[in-house]
Amino acid sequence: MPENKEKTNNLTRRVESRISETKFQELLTILSRSQNQTMSSLIRDILCKQKLVVTTYDKSLDVFLEELSLIHQEINAIGVNANQIVRVFHKTGNLSKKLALAKKVATSLNEVLKKQDHLKMTISPLLEKWLQK
Known part of the structure; x- marks a missing residue:
């Protein structure tokens, strides 16, 4: 003062x-x-x-941030499901059940990869805008 x-x-x-x-x-x-x-x-x-x-303040970023938040929530939910499957996998002794659980984890990881590709496509226009020279 x-x-x-x-x-x-x-x-x-x-x-x-x-x-x-x-x-x-x-x-x-x-x-x-x-x-x-x-x-x-x-x-x-x-x-x-x-x-x-x-x-x-760029209001067009509101929609973008909302979409990023949804993708984050979806990936987080997939991760929680994968963790639950892995936990059951380690507790079970049945080989056929382990194989089925491993397939579920692989499916979950494929979903994460799809979400990652969607995320890249969502971010790329913004990156082009930010990285203009």
């Missing part, structure tokens, strides 16, 4: 100006997305050529 008081103590001159409604709306938009608390501090930062930090 002392730094803030020091900054405001140096601000002794008042400057006023008029701008158009469109510019004012632009400033309001920037203000809503920036870390500045007041319009004065935003304009002061612009005039002093301070670095402005503007936060943007």
Whole structure:
């Protein structure tokens, strides 16, 4: 807080100006997305050529993140099922039952591989977007 008081103590001159409604709306938009608390501090930062930090939010990522969450839940459920099968596999002494359980685990692992491929296809457009040069 002392730094803030020091900054405001140096601000002794008042400057006023008029701008158009469109510019004012632009400033309001920037203000809503920036870390500045007041319009004065935003304009002061612009005039002093301070670095402005503007936060943007891409709503298209909501659908993507929801799909990733569903894939995560599905893979997790498959993993839980595979663990249960392996637990029964280790407890049983019957060879034919072990063979059937091993086939179930193989099926579960194939499902995981399919989900992994689906995940790669889902992520690849986003990676292309992020890794643009």
